[in-house]
Amino acid sequence: xxxxxxxxxxxxxxxxxxxxxxxxxxxxxxxxxxxxxxxxxxxxxxxxxxxxxxxxxxxxxxxxxxxxxxxxxxxxxxxxxxxxxxxxxxxxxxxxxxxxxxxxxxxxxxxx
Amino acid sequence: xxxxxxxxxxxxxxxxxxxxxxxxxxxxxxxxxxxxxxxxxxxxxxxxxxxxxxxxxxxxxxxxxxxxxxxxxxxxxxxxxxxxxxxxxxxxxxxxxxxxxxxxxxxxxxxxxxxxxxxxxxxxxxxxxxxxxxxxxxxxxxxxxxxxxxxxxxxxxxxxxxxxxxxxxxxxxxxxxxxxxxxxxxxxxxxxxxxxxxxxxxxxxxxxxxxxxxxxxxxxxxxxxxxxxxxxxxxxxxxxxxxxxxxxxxxxxxxxxxxxxxxxxxxxxxxxxxxxxxxxxxxxxxxxxxxxxxxxxxxxxxxxxxxxxxxxxxxxxxxxxxxxxxxxxxxxxxxxxxxxxxxxxxxxxxxxxxxxxxxxxxxxxxxxxxxxxxxxxxxxxxxxxxxxxxxxxxxxxxxxxxxxxxxxxxxxxxxxxxxxxxxxxxxxxxxxxxxxxxxxxxxxxxxxxxxxxxxxx
Numbered sequence: 001x002x003x004x005x006x007x008x009x010x011x012x013x014x015x016x017x018x019x020x021x022x023x024x025x026x027x028x029x030x031x032x033x034x035x036x037x038x039x040x041x042x043x044x045x046x047x048x049x050x051x052x053x054x055x056x057x058x059x060x061x062x063x064x065x066x067x068x069x070x071x072x073x074x075x076x077x078x079x080x081x082x083x084x085x086x087x088x089x090x091x092x093x094x095x096x097x098x099x100x101x102x103x104x105x106x107x108x109x110x111x112x
Numbered sequence: 113x114x115x116x117x118x119x120x121x122x123x124x125x126x127x128x129x130x131x132x133x134x135x136x137x138x139x140x141x142x143x144x145x146x147x148x149x150x151x152x153x154x155x156x157x158x159x160x161x162x163x164x165x166x167x168x169x170x171x172x173x174x175x176x177x178x179x180x181x182x183x184x185x186x187x188x189x190x191x192x193x194x195x196x197x198x199x200x201x202x203x204x205x206x207x208x209x210x211x212x213x214x215x216x217x218x219x220x221x222x223x224x225x226x227x228x229x230x231x232x233x234x235x236x237x238x239x240x241x242x243x244x245x246x247x248x249x250x251x252x253x254x255x256x257x258x259x260x261x262x263x264x265x266x267x268x269x270x271x272x273x274x275x276x277x278x279x280x281x282x283x284x285x286x287x288x289x290x291x292x293x294x295x296x297x298x299x300x301x302x303x304x305x306x307x308x309x310x311x312x313x314x315x316x317x318x319x320x321x322x323x324x325x326x327x328x329x330x331x332x333x334x335x336x337x338x339x340x341x342x343x344x345x346x347x348x349x350x351x352x353x354x355x356x357x358x359x360x361x362x363x364x365x366x367x368x369x370x371x372x373x374x375x376x377x378x379x380x381x382x383x384x385x386x387x388x389x390x391x392x393x394x395x396x397x398x399x400x401x402x403x404x405x406x407x408x409x410x411x412x413x414x415x416x417x418x419x420x421x422x423x424x425x426x427x428x429x430x431x432x433x434x435x436x437x438x439x440x441x442x443x444x445x446x447x448x449x450x451x452x453x454x455x456x457x458x459x460x461x462x463x464x465x466x467x468x469x470x471x472x473x474x475x476x477x478x479x480x481x482x483x484x485x486x487x488x489x490x491x492x493x494x495x496x497x498x499x500x501x502x503x504x505x506x507x508x509x510x511x512x513x514x515x516x517x518x519x520x521x522x523x524x525x526x527x528x529x530x531x532x533x534x535x536x537x538x539x540x541x542x543x544x545x546x547x548x549x550x551x552x553x554x555x556x557x558x559x560x561x562x563x564x565x566x567x568x569x
Contacts, residue, residue, distance in 0.1 A: 024453035029401040031456040039402070048406070048465075049347050049369065053300055053319055056213045056238070058206075108173040109142040109151055110561055111198040 133567045134501060134514045137552070138192060140177070141560035143505065153556035155543055159223040159231065162547040165193055165554055166233060167561055168218025172202040174235055174288075176246065191552070193563055197246050199288040202237040214239050220305050222314070224327075232291070234314060238301040241316055243292035243327065252282040297323050297333045304354045310361040317354035317366060324378075336384045337366060337376065352467075353413045360419070363388075367424055371408030375435065391438045393431070403455045403464070411467035416476040417548075423479055425470040428452060430481050430491070445491045445498065448483045450521040450532050463537050474549045482541025485530065486557045487517055503541065503555045503562040513567065 033039060142151065150171025157166050165177040178196035205214040215238055224232040230247040255277040259265050300318035307314045315336070316323050322337035337354075341347055349370040357363035362378045374387035395404070407427035415422045416432075421442070424431050428449060431441035447468075451458060458464040463484075470481040482488045483500070491498045500517045507514055520529040543556040551566030 023399055023401070025399070025401045025403055025455060028453060028455040029403060032402060032459060035456075035460075049319075049350055050344075052350065053347075055301060056215065058211050058213045106150075106171075108169060108171065108175050108198055109559065110140045110153075110167060110169075110175040111195045112142070 134551075134553070134564045135567050136508050136510065136512045136514065136562070137565045138563040139505070139508050139560055140175075140563075147559045151559040153543060153559060153561060154217050154219065155221050156545045156554050156556050156561065157221045157223060157233075158545050158547055158554070159233075160225050160548060162549055162552070164196065164223070164231060165545070165563075166221045166223070167554075167556065168201065168221050168235055169559075170215070170217040172200055172204070172216030172218060172237065174199055174201045174218060174221065174233075174244070176231075191565065197286040197288050199244070201235045201242060201244065201290075202240065205239075219302060222305050222307050224307055225311055227311075234305050234307065236302050236305050236316065239295070239298055241294040241302070241305060241325075242290050243294070244288050245291045246286060246288045249285045249287060250282060251279045253277040254280050292327065292330050294325055294330050294333065297325075303352060306354060306356040306364065308356045308361050309359055313361075315354060315356060315364060317351050319350040322351065322354055322364075322366060322384075334382075336378065336382070338383070338385060352410050355413055355415055355422075358415050358417060358419045365413055365415070365422060367410035367413040369409040370405060371410055371426060373410065373413060373422070373424060373433065389435070389438050391433055391441075393440045403459065406459070406464055407455070412469040414470060414472060416472050417474065418476055421476065423470055423472065425468050425481055427464060427466075427468075430470050430479060432479070432493070443493065445479070445489075447481055447489055448487075448519070450519055454532065458537070461537065463540075466540055466542065468540075468542050469544065471544055471546045473546045473551070478546075480544050480546060480553065482544055482555070484537050484540050485535040486539040486541055487519075488541045488544055488555055501564075503557040503560070508562075511567070514564065 141153075148171075150169060150173075152170045153167050154170055155166075155168040158164070159166070163179045165179075167175050167177075169175075175198040176196045177193035180192045180194060201218055202216040204216045206212070207214060217237055218235050219237060221233055221235045224234070224243075226232075230245050233244050233246070235242055235244060254261065255275050257266075257271060257274060257277075258268070294316070298316065298318040298321070300320050302316055302318050304317040305314060312328075313324055313326050316325065316333075317337075320338065320340040321335055323333040324336045325333045337351070339349070339351065349368045349372075352367050352369055354364060354366035357365075363375065364378070364384075365373055365375045367373045371392065373391040375389035375391070376384035377388040378384060380386075380388060395408075410424045410426050412425040413422055420435060422433050422435065424433065424441075425447075428451060429447055430445045432443040432445075434442045455464060468482050470479060472479055477494055478490055478492050480488060480490045486503045487500050488503065489498060489500050500519070501514045502517050515528075518526075518529045519535070520526065520531050525531050539558065541555055541557055545554045547553065553564050555562045555564065
């Protein structure tokens with residue numbers, strides 16, 4: 001593949017070129033690294049796993065909520081952004097902010 | 113025995129998967145475009161006889177279909193699956209102590225072997241396993257002394273005579289009741305349950321631990337595998353699936369996110385942290401990429417009915433392993449290799465984390481797994497032929513033969529082929545099931561359940 005090149009390519013360059021020709025996966029990896037240069041050094045490691053283990057985590061602190069309620073008796077509580085995925089950070093989480101999980105009262109359409 | 117592709121040695125005439133033709137039989141579920149999240153089917157499972165087919169969905173509901181008996185007056189309905197029972201198995205919960213939202217989605221359903229007139233199944237969400245009893249009632253007692261026919265209590269002073277209630281026939285009613293609730297044993301999310309061949313115990317596996325339960329005892333379970341590291345920063349792999357051996361009640365396997373399978377023997381020690389066998393295919397280090405570990409993560413592991421083999425599904429392939437050979441699989445089947453050059457976008461849209469399941473046919477001669485665009489794939493282990501079929505409303509005419517589909521990867525797209533870029537990655541077939549004895553398959557396509565049968569059937 002690199003036999004035609006006028007200058008002797010370094011072993012590393014040669015391997016890279018071979019990789020690009022042989023492995024579509026490495027091409028895809030290069031694309032990803034180009035878009036997200038800060039992507040974790042450890043491939044597929046702890047980041048994914050930790051995210052997986054934390055699935056379902058919602059943050060609501062009843063202490064914060066009640067303190068805020070006491071302080072701001074007549075004022076409006078700052079409400080959350082419409083983004084329902086994470087309720088944490090700058091504002092006081094309220095029960096209304098947590099997405100309501102109601103059980104399905106409707107029968108499955110498979111049974112219809 | 114039903115015409116399952118046998119092929120194989122001994123000079124008998126080889127039949128191939130071309131010998132059976134898959135035909136549309138039924139489709140269940142709504143047709144409308146807007147799919148409610150609760151209606152997405154999350155598990156499909158035939159019972160041991162194949163007469164019952166259970167589905168679970170994201171809304172925590174279970175629907176059980178029953179196969180119709182042969183009926184001369186309605187010959188076409190033979191073999192049709194119709195609704196037998198439906199119930200709400202799990203409901204959404206909020207763990208206030210941990211600030212954890214617990215989904216009602218049914219992750220797995222596993223049937224118990226039938227021991228009496230009633231049917232039992234285990235259904236599980238992320239945290240709680242439930243044993244459900246499904247029983248039929250076709251008689252009703254009439255002539256109670258203390259209450260009226262409509263249930264109102266009678267005035268005791270008005271009762272002047274005693275009578276014995278009599279049983280009268282009534283319209284068949286199928287009732288589902290939760291008999292056991294196995295809760296509070298899993299810190300992490302349950303991904304598998306597996307009934308043991310001893311019919312007394314079963315295992316449940318979450319990301320880091322596997323527990324052994326007795327079906328009669330709900331307040332205790334034994335931890336048999338614990339891979340949680342002392343320091344969570346050192347976490348490198350999680351448990352992705354687990355299953356008991358079909359015949360040896362002391363043996364089970366569990367797969368990991370690193371593409372390995374461990375076989376454990378409960379006779380050797382109480383805590384099976386040390387495996388008896390370790391299955392891993394050697395990897396060429398030079399071909400390693402950012403995606404290697406993610407796509408090697410095993411999403412499903414299933415023993416063959418014979419107990420001699422097991423099958424694993426990773427993102428791009430299905431592998432068959434001989435339990436006697438740990439260093440590499442005996443067979444590897446590419447499901448959708450053309451996706452290897454799309455891994456970057458599949459990572460960005462999270463599809464690379466999709467968990468596909470796989471299944472064996474009754475005689476272990478064929479395997480099936482799902483893909484995208486509502487395609488599913490079948491591999492005949494003897495002839496090495498494979499076929500791609502589609503679950504779609506377009507090919508849903510009664511007894512219509514399914515046409516093989518083909519994905520074109522190169523430049524020139526032939527007629528009837530579909531190019532990789534036109535695939536719909538939202539139409540994923542993650543759950544499929546094969547009847548334990550006959551050539552009947554159930555394919556879950558998002559919110560629809562398709563049932564296909566072999567034409568010869």
